[in-house]
Amino acid sequence: MMILPALLLLAASATTEISRAPSEIAAAAPASDWIAIPPEDLLVVDLAPDGRGPPRRVVVQLMPPPFGQGWIANIRALAAAHWWDGTSINRVQDNYVVQWGDPNSEDKAKAKPLPAGLKTMPQRAYVARVGPTSAVRIAASPYAQAEGFFKGWPIATRGHVAWPVHCYAMVGVGRDMPPDTGSGAELYAVIGQAPRHLDRNIALIGRVVDGIDAMSALPRGTEPLGFYRTAEERIPILRTRIGSDLPTAEQPHFEYLSTESASFAAYADARANRRDAFFITPAGGADVCNIPVPVRAARR
C-alpha cells in the first residue's frame, strides 16, 4: 500500500544533529545502514581515454522493481550482446543531458541492428505502485502530491501512483515520438537542473553512481539539442558490461545509505536545515533532488 502522508520534511533525530554536515552524518552511519549494490545491478560503461589519462569509467546503478524493469531487461540483453561496444556519446547539452548509443540510429540504412527479442514497453510502465516508502517525505512540490524515497531512489507520487524523478545523474531511455519506442539502447544521463518535466514522459532506469564527471565535463555539442557536429567529436564507448560479467578483480562494488534508516533521515534533515559552521540561515526544506542519496565505494 502506498503511504505518503502530507508531512513536511522532518527527521525524528533532527535535534541530535546540531552541527554535523550532511556528509559527516552519512560517513558516521553504522555499517548496517549501508546496503551493498550487487554487481549484477551495475552497468559499467568504459569510455575512450581523452588523451589526459586512462579510459574513463562510468558506473550506472539499475533501478529495483517495480520501476523500469522491462527496459532494464533489454539493457541486460544489450550488454550481454556487447551491443554498445563501438557506439559513442553523441550529444551533450549544457544543463540538460548527455546521451549515448548508436549515432546512426535515425538512419535505417546505417543503424546498428538490435539484438532479437527486446521488449516493447508501454507508456503505462513509466509509473508504478510501490510499497511503504521511507520516512523522509517532502510535501511541498510543484510536481507531485508528495516526494520521498523508495529503496534508495527519489520518487514522486500522486494518489496511488509513483514514479522515479529526473534528478542529477539519473539515467533514462531515449525514445522517438511514440511513448513505446524506447528500447534502452539509447540512454541519457542528467547533467543539470532536474528536468522534472521529463518525469512520466520518459522511462528512468538508473543513476550514475560513479564517474558522472566523465560525462558532465564533456565539451557541449554545437548542433541543436547539443548533438556533436562531427563524428570526431563523439566519445567512443569501448565496452559496456553488467558488473558481474566482468572479471572478478574488475567488478565494481558500491553501497548506498538505506533511505529507510535513521541515518538517512538525519542526513536528509541536515540537507534541508544546514547547521554546520558555514551556514547562518537554514533553508527550512529541500526538494527531493537536493537530497542526493549517498553512494560510496564499498570497502572489501
Add this chain to the structure above:
Amino acid sequence: MMILPALLLLAASATTEISRAPSEIAAAAPASDWIAIPPEDLLVVDLAPDGRGPPRRVVVQLMPPPFGQGWIANIRALAAAHWWDGTSINRVQDNYVVQWGDPNSEDKAKAKPLPAGLKTMPQRAYVARVGPTSAVRIAASPYAQAEGFFKGWPIATRGHVAWPVHCYAMVGVGRDMPPDTGSGAELYAVIGQAPRHLDRNIALIGRVVDGIDAMSALPRGTEPLGFYRTAEERIPILRTRIGSDLPTAEQPHFEYLSTESASFAAYADARANRRDAFFITPAGGADVCNIPVPVRAARR
C-alpha cells in the same frame, strides 16, 4: 509592497498555447517584450584558450537593485582596477560550483592586494524588500512561502522579505566563515542542481548569460570541494571588464524576456505544462529554477 499571493503557477494565456514549445513561445514574443541589458550591467570574463579554440568568454549579468548592490559596487571597482587579470578558476566541483579569483587568497603572504575602498557588506544585505513581482508565481516550494520573478530574476519570498535564488548559472560571492567576509573578489557560478541551501547564506550578484559551458564543461578538481590540485590545472583569467569599458566593437549586447510580459507568463506555463509534440504527461508545475529566464544576443 510585496505582493505574492499563494497561487499555483498559472498563466492567463495558457489555453492559447496548446502545442508550442517554451523556446518557440519565447522566440515568437514581440520585440517590445525583450529588455536590453546595458553593457554597463555585464561583466565580461575572458578565459585563456584551452588549446582547442580561441579564448573563452563568459558574460555575467549583474543584478538590479535592491539585490546585491554593495557587492556589485565592489565588483565594478575590481573590474576597473583590472584586479582579476592574471587570477584564475581554481575550483570546479561537479554538480555544484565553479569558483574563480585569487588562488592565494587564503595565504596572507601571497594574497593579491585588493583595491582600497571596497565595502564590507553585512549579512542583512542577503535579503531585501521588493516591489510588485511578475504574475508568474509558484506557491509549492519547500524553500519559501512563494517563488516567482522580479525584473527578470528568480526570487523567493517569506513575508515581506525576498531573496534571489541559487539556480543554474547564478553567480555568487565566496566568503569565509563570518557572513560579512565576501568582498566580491571571489566569485562562483552554479553548475548543477540548484543548491538552494545557499540561499540567504551567500550573496548572489548575477548570472551567466553567455558562455556558461566554458565553466560547466571544465575538468573537475580532485582536491576536497573540487579545488584543483596543481597550479597548472587552473584556468587563467586573461581579462575581466565591465562591458561598457570594452572597445565599442567588443561590447556585449544581450536582452532578456521581460518576466512581467504576457509572453513570459505563457512561456512559464509551457515550462510547467509541456504540450509540444514529444510530451504525453504535463508536469502540472515547475520549480522556479526549472523556468530559466530567456536571454539572447541582441540584434543590432
